[in-house]
Amino acid sequence: MSKNAWQDDRGNKDRTIANPTGQGKEFPVEGRGKAVRVEGDSPFLIGDCMTGGYGTGADILHDCTVAVEKGEIAVIVGPNGAGKSTAMKAVFGMLNLHSGAVRLDGEDITGLSPQDRVAKGMAFVPQTSNVFVSLTVEENLEMGAFLRQDDIRPTMNQVFDLFPILKDKRRQAAGELSGGQRQQVAVGRALMTQPKVLMLDEPTAGVSPIVMDELFDRIIEVARAGITILMVEQNARQALEIADKGYVLVQGGNAYTDTGKALLADPEVRRTFLGG
Amino acid sequence: MDPINAIVALLNFVIIPGAAYGAQLALGALGVTLIYGILRFSNFAHGDTMAFGAMCTILVTWLFQGWGLSLGVLPTALLALPFGIAATALLLIGTDRAVYQFYRRQKAAPVILVIVSMGVMFIMNGLVRFIIGVNDQNFLDGERFIISARRFKELTGIEEGLAFKTSQGLTIVTAVIVVAALFWFLNRTRTGKSMRAFSDNEDLALLSGINPEKVVTYTWIIVAGLATIAGVLYGLDKSFKPFTYFQLLLPIFASAIVGGLGSPLGAIAGGFVIAFSEITVTYAFKKVLGYLAPGGWEPDSLVQLLSTDYKFAVSFAILIIVLLFKPTGLFAGKSV
Numbered sequence: 001m002s003k004n005a006w007q008d009d010r011g012n013k014d015r016t017i018a019n020p021t022g023q024g025k026e027f028p029v030e031g032r033g034k035a036v037r038v039e040g041d042s043p044f045l046i047g048d049c050m051t052g053g054y055g056t057g058a059d060i061l062h063d064c065t066v067a068v069e070k071g072e073i074a075v076i077v078g079p080n081g082a083g084k085s086t087a088m089k090a091v092f093g094m095l096n097l098h099s100g101a102v103r104l105d106g107e108d109i110t111g112l113s114p115q116d117r118v119a120k121g122m123a124f125v126p127q128t129s130n131v132f133v134s135l136t137v138e139e140n141l142e143m144g145a146f147l148r149q150d151d152i153r154p155t156m157n158q159v160f161d162l163f164p165i166l167k168d169k170r171r172q173a174a175g176e177l178s179g180g181q182r183q184q185v186a187v188g189r190a191l192m193t194q195p196k197v198l199m200l201d202e203p204t205a206g207v208s209p210i211v212m213d214e215l216f217d218r219i220i221e222v223a224r225a226g227i228t229i230l231m232v233e234q235n236a237r238q239a240l241e242i243a244d245k246g247y248v249l250v251q252g253g254n255a256y257t258d259t260g261k262a263l264l265a266d267p268e269v270r271r272t273f274l275g276g
Numbered sequence: 277m278d279p280i281n282a283i284v285a286l287l288n289f290v291i292i293p294g295a296a297y298g299a300q301l302a303l304g305a306l307g308v309t310l311i312y313g314i315l316r317f318s319n320f321a322h323g324d325t326m327a328f329g330a331m332c333t334i335l336v337t338w339l340f341q342g343w344g345l346s347l348g349v350l351p352t353a354l355l356a357l358p359f360g361i362a363a364t365a366l367l368l369i370g371t372d373r374a375v376y377q378f379y380r381r382q383k384a385a386p387v388i389l390v391i392v393s394m395g396v397m398f399i400m401n402g403l404v405r406f407i408i409g410v411n412d413q414n415f416l417d418g419e420r421f422i423i424s425a426r427r428f429k430e431l432t433g434i435e436e437g438l439a440f441k442t443s444q445g446l447t448i449v450t451a452v453i454v455v456a457a458l459f460w461f462l463n464r465t466r467t468g469k470s471m472r473a474f475s476d477n478e479d480l481a482l483l484s485g486i487n488p489e490k491v492v493t494y495t496w497i498i499v500a501g502l503a504t505i506a507g508v509l510y511g512l513d514k515s516f517k518p519f520t521y522f523q524l525l526l527p528i529f530a531s532a533i534v535g536g537l538g539s540p541l542g543a544i545a546g547g548f549v550i551a552f553s554e555i556t557v558t559y560a561f562k563k564v565l566g567y568l569a570p571g572g573w574e575p576d577s578l579v580q581l582l583s584t585d586y587k588f589a590v591s592f593a594i595l596i597i598v599l600l601f602k603p604t605g606l607f608a609g610k611s612v
Contacts, residue, residue: 024479118485126483132472132480135472
């Protein structure tokens, strides 16, 4: 994947000496920087002109900008390999940016590590392996609230109200749940920090259409509660319908940016991307 | 036929020593398994970490003995143990900062970390020999036996003697306490849960705000505790010699792998499996069978499957059998 000699693990499949699942894949921002207040008018959350890629590999994002206003839903759509998830991870500090900035609520947070961003009120739900499979549902939620020192019971009850099935399964290992239930655990885990911004990477990937509709309903419910949502979606049509703002990325850059409705109505977008 | 004497002989020569040795291996394997689960590599320096911890404890024990401090019937080493753990924790965290952290930042392939740990092993090995020498060191004091063979015979009137050494009793009791404390920590405390979460899914732990460096530091401290306790108990039970600790690496790894790397429960089970197989295979059953066999049928030979010199071959054989037929171990590792 990269020219990094440290990562070449040819012949390294022996579970007895080396853990094939290995370390995490992300190269998070080291987190030596500080949040800096910036003057001027800026959206609530913005990844501004981001350029960067994973580790020492090639750049994936080129001058990519995504922004979302408080309490709104922004959706990033685009063809496979367009860098949608990468853009999202860049906003969360899961890769080092060569240029560009990330600002949240009037503060420049480009230099903050992911865990510092969590403390600032951001929460991220990855697309895959987004639950701790060996931990129980309840422990998953507790880990979501890891940074909180106050009583987490009320928040946990709110999550159980939002996803009632989780309450029945709270002593079960998350790895034993179905795909849709896992997604609920994943979203619930992210909500445990009481975030200001919830970032979802393809929350409906691999779940049945019925579960998908329900998940979208829940996401709208979360947004109504005043939580800003930034989301990457494969089901572009459905996602853009609920989006206040839509971003179409192509090859790591912005192709079209508009409100969700306008993008759905735009003949160019429909022709090239939504398939008529 | 004399089953009582047979049972006593079996207890004396197989079950009690096996349980003590098993407990020592289990503690060692727990350390290996924790590092595998959280730092994602097999730590070949673990045997020498045990030697370093035991050495520090011995030095402090000698100091205390010089001052005339003692714990009465219990070995003074127990008093020195916290100091040994602290010194070992400092060494491990120092090693991590100086060596492992660099490779972690690079996301080095786990096999590279294994080789790195081998380098660390040789350095620790040299360090221990340089400080305390290569010879046997005896640091056991206090009462030697909970019950000695002669007293047992006097008390019960049974022909066969049963000796229960203080070090054996201490090993089993300490191991039970340590394991209970470790499981409580991993399953009940916030830090312990964050360690399990990190072991389960490193990237997601990061997203939840868990600081990887903190988890790693806690892991090294716990491993220092486990390794030092295992090393000191082994030293009390047998004797302290740096080379035997280096050799212990094999049964310890065998235990961890047999149980399933990354599974603490597996490490404990594996420790006892390896210990009991080593001892039963190398024990001469002549005496036990002599008591059990009907008159005139007593075996003439020693009835010993393997000479004790080959005891490492036993753990190696078990290791290979498990790897061939159930590579993930008895408890299918991975999660800590």
